[in-house]
Amino acid sequence: MFGYLYPDLDKPIEINKKILRMTVYLRLFFFLTILCLSQHIYAADSLAMHVHTVLQEIPETEKTQLDQRVDAIQKAQPIQNPKALSAIYHSLLAESYAQIKDHKTPVSEWLFAHALSDIQNTNNTGLLIWVNTLYGYYYYKYNDYIHALPYFLESSRRIDSYPVRQLPEANQVLIKNAYFFGTIDDNQKSLDLLQAALEITPSASTETGQILYAIGLLYMKQEKWQEAESYFTRTLTSSQANADQLRYAKTLGELAILYDRRGETAKAISAQLENIAISHNNNDPRNIMYAQIQLGRLYLQHRVLDSAQHYLAESLAYAETKDYLKSYEKNIIELQLDIAQAKGDAARELSLRRRLEQINRHLSLTDGQSIVDQVNWETQKERIRWQLEAEQNKLKRASLLKWAWGAVSLLLALIIILLLITHKKRLKLQQVEFERKLLSFQIEKIESETTLSNTHNTLSSYQVYLKDKNEQIQRLEGEITKLRNNGSTSTQKQRFSLESLLKSHLLTDENWFEFKKAFMAENADAYQTILNCLPDITESNLRIILLLKMGLDNHQISHLLGVTTDAVRKSKQRMRKKYGERLDPVFNFETIED
Structure with missing residues (x-):
């Protein structure tokens, strides 16, 4: 009604709406800015608080050693980037604090995570390997293999393509990675890392004894007794030369196991007692514990x-x-259980069994055998993924090279170049297809073996396992036959790869031992019947008979043993001729002779 007096009243108030939206946006922006700043300030305060906490607890002598390590790393590899220097300092603080507390701590984990975040924002691959190794070893030291795995996978993957002499604290990086892979039964990887560490470590260093000792342990784990004793003997010499009494003591403890194995019991006991005495003098309670376990087992x-x-x-x-020593506690209680049984102490035996059950539940979540197997499987899967990624990168590089070559080629040679590109691409695709197929065969083999392991090597699981093995062998032989008629170099290499994989499917002595053990456990009567009827049967003939008992035919048996079908048939005929009617309780005539 007052429009004629105030004409602007009739106009829409769009300007005010725009101002309102701008005000909301500005306030939101202001709020987010304040939030980001507060988080940054909180992170900085948290870092300062954690560093202060650590410095309050670290003795002055250890602070001096920490500074010396920082200086040594900088001398070996001059570092200017503040984030890289921060990563070094915080990693060492985290490691020192965990050593003081002797267990995992949130403070150490926070500092390690901050150090890793800092170093990932730099281009320093050597320090990235070093930080991942320290972080992984922190978890490994306290038997947390699941959390240690990603850091050791990352460090080992980068070590493979990095000059090891340029690594910070190179020999310790290699040793710590070797310890982890040895623990999860990747023995060859561990041995390769230790040999690389030995090459770059001066003989006058105490680390030489550490490496030789670790190699000896690996060989002993694989029951290569002569090699193990050779390296332990070298460790003794190195330890004496470098006045490393504790390493000398530990080596005596391992040699004691070898002495006892040879029947030199008195010498073994003497070596373990000397090990304990030296460990007491050097104040190493963990090695004292380990030596006492070995001596208790010996007695x-x-x-x-x-x-x-x-x-x-x-x-x-x-x-x-120590919570992280549960696996040792389990070993001790198992030995005490044997003692209680030997003494006929039923009450003590019941108490120990209850305690053992509690420990097994704990270990199933931390460092028991199931965890080791799981970590080993995850490691193998990760390596296969790396191989696939590497092949994909090769394809990408090859494709780029082809396009670059085509771009600079002369127009008159265009047809020829296109033909060459097409030919090369076809070869590349054939190679990629072959490698994909090879990886598929490898994965099937691993999965089959893992399934057998997870089912605890029962006879029923062996039937499935042997059937899968035969199917895989038949498919491999089919692929090899296809390649045999092609004489090109690339095809020959492919055939050699498949033949190598085929050989790995054969029934090894270790596989045979595990299978025979399972057969004896589940079908003891049948096994005893075989031995009673055929007391002088050879191991090779025993293999054929047990595999026949599993329902395998000549062709399948020949696959597993790596011989011809005729060889299996002739072996069966010779058995019939040699044993005659003594075979009847084991097999009827139709089974043993085609």
């Missing part, structure tokens, strides 16, 4: 039960104080 084997119980009780007292 138990020779039925000196009171001495065995004494040393096992002392070792248990220390193992119970």
Whole structure:
């Protein structure tokens, strides 16, 4: 009604709406800015607080050693980037704090995570390997293999393509990675890392003894007794030359195991007692515990039960104080259980079994065998993924090279170049297809073996396993036959790769031992019948008979044993001729002779 007096009243108020939206946006922007700043300030305050916490607890002597390590790393590899320097300092603080507390701590994990975040924002691959190794070893030291895995996978992947001499603290980086891969049963990877560390470590360094000792342990784990003793003997020499008493003591402990294996019991006991005495002088309770376990086991084997119980009780007292020593506690209680059974102490036996059950539940979540197997499987899967990525990168590089070559080619040669590109591309695709197929065969083999392991090597699981093996072998032979008629160099290499994989499917001595053990456990009567009827049967003929009992035919058996079908048939005929009617309780005539 007052429009004629105030004409602007009739206009829409769009300007005010725009101002309102701008005000909302500005306020939102202001709020987000304040939030980001507050988070940054909080992170900085948290870092300062954690560093202060660590510095309050680290002794002055250790602070000096920490500064010396920082200086040594900088001398070996001059570093100007502040984030890289921060990553070094915080990693060492995290490591020192965990050593003081002797267990995993949120403070150490926060500092390690901050260090890793800093170093990932630089282009320093050597320091990235170093930080990942320290972070992974922190978890490994306290038997947390699941959390250690990603850091060791990352460090080992980069080590493969990095000059090891340029790594910060190179020999320790290699040793720590080797320890982890040895623990998860990747023995060859561990041995390669230790040999690389040995090459770059001066003989006058105490680390030489550490490496030789670790190699000896690897060989002993694989039951290569002569190689193990050779490296332990070299470790003794190195330890004496470098005045490394503790390494000398540990080596005596491992040699004691070899002495006892040769029947030199008195020498073995003497070596373990010397190991314990030196460890006491050097204040190493963990090695004292380990040596006492070995000595207790030694006394138990020779039925000196009171001495065995004494040393096992002392070792248990220390193992119970550390949560990460549960696997050792389990070993001790298992030995004490044997003692209780030998003494006929039923009450003690019941108490120990209950305690053992509790520990097994704990280990199933931390560092038990199932966890080791899981970490090993994850490692193999990750390596296969790396191989696939590498092949994809090769294809991309090859494609780029082709386009670059085509771009600079002369127009008159265009047809020829296109033909060459097409030909090369076809070869590349054939190679990629072959490698994909090869990886598929490898994965099937791993999955089959993993399934067998997970089902605890029962006869029923072996039937499935042997059937899968035969199917895989038949498919491999089919692929090899296809390649055999092609004489090109690339095809020959492919055939050699498939033949190598085919050989890995054969029934090895270790596979045969595990299969025979399962057969004896589940079908003891049948196995005893075989031995009673055929007391002088050879191991090779025993293999054929047991595989026949599993329902395999001549062709399938020949696949697994790596021989011809005729060889299997002739072996069966020779058995019939040699044993005659003695075979009848084992097999009827139709089964043993086609």
